[in-house]
Amino acid sequence: MRVDKEAQIIDDIMEKIISKSIKPGEKLPSENRLSQDYDVPRMTARKALTTLEDRGYIYSKQGTGRFLKDASRPIQLHLTGKTSFTEKMKQAGYHLTTENMYCEPIAYDQKIYGILQANEAETVFNIGRLRYIDEEPIAIHQSFVREAKFLDIATEGQGILSMFAYYRSQGYTSFTSNQSYLSTSFPTSDEQKLLSCSSMVPLIVVESECVDVPSQDVLEYTKILYRSDKFKYDITMK
CATH class of the missing domain: 3.40.1410.10 (Chorismate lyase-like)
Structure with missing residues (x-):
């Protein structure tokens, strides 16, 4: 069965967010690192991170990387x-x-x-x-x-x-x-x-x-x- 690597990257990062393995303010792996770890083109890693950003979980700092947002009180x-x-x-x-x-x-x-x-x-x-x-x-x-x-x-x-x-x-x-x-x-x-x-x-x-x-x-x-x-x-x- 073909594995959707983009979805897998998203799911793996979400699991770390939910389990608090990644802390608010912590930097996420770069596109290059994710593309190497998951053996995918850099564009696939970028799409996964963009999806997480669109969903409001992470944010970007130009020239620095992407970071986990602080959890707001519901x-x-x-x-x-x-x-x-x-x-x-x-x-x-x-x-x-x-x-x-x-x-x-x-x-x-x-x-x-x-x-x-x-x-x-x-x-x-x-x-x-x-x-x-x-x-x-x-x-x-x-x-x-x-x-x-x-x-x-x-x-x-x-x-x-x-x-x-x-x-x-x-x-x-x-x-x-x-x-x-x-x-x-x-x-x-x-x-x-x-x-x-x-x-x-x-x-x-x-x-x-x-x-x-x-x-x-x-x-x-x-x-x-x-x-x-x-x-x-x-x-x-x-």
Whole structure:
């Protein structure tokens, strides 16, 4: 059976990373050394190291070599529950900051309009926020709301950092979600720039809706993109 030497190099280095045989900051073997050890062309060794770099495990210093990155502490995130992302992060003691990127109307989308129970003639706004933990971008939050439900959202939406806080200012105090969906995707070029990640870092996509408990009205449809390499996900039902 033909052995994929590139995959073998990657697997062997990953095994050393996991077993801590290679320490953070330690220099990895050079392309020349790997090509000799595995009896492969230098290009094969280079591709293996580039893949590890794209996945976020190692980094390059020009003229010096490649080194193992420091292991960052995973951010624990409970994906269920009735507490906002802002409140979850503050309760966990993380230094969270939020940037409001835009508040703009969207083109008609059957799925989003259906969830919001909006007709085609209505205007739905998308409020996008970029979340930072310790000044590092870790998530993109998109909230879709009906203008008919929040008449001043076109102007007020430009300053919203927490949707739950905004809803409370509008008289809503109790929230729930009837359905939540979890999937994965790879970041687009725009998402890579916003989240400072490579195309090889998967994103965890969480889609849900925010429902006002007393009236059971759907207040928003939410789509959140999390950097998968920055979180430890808690899916325990509480």
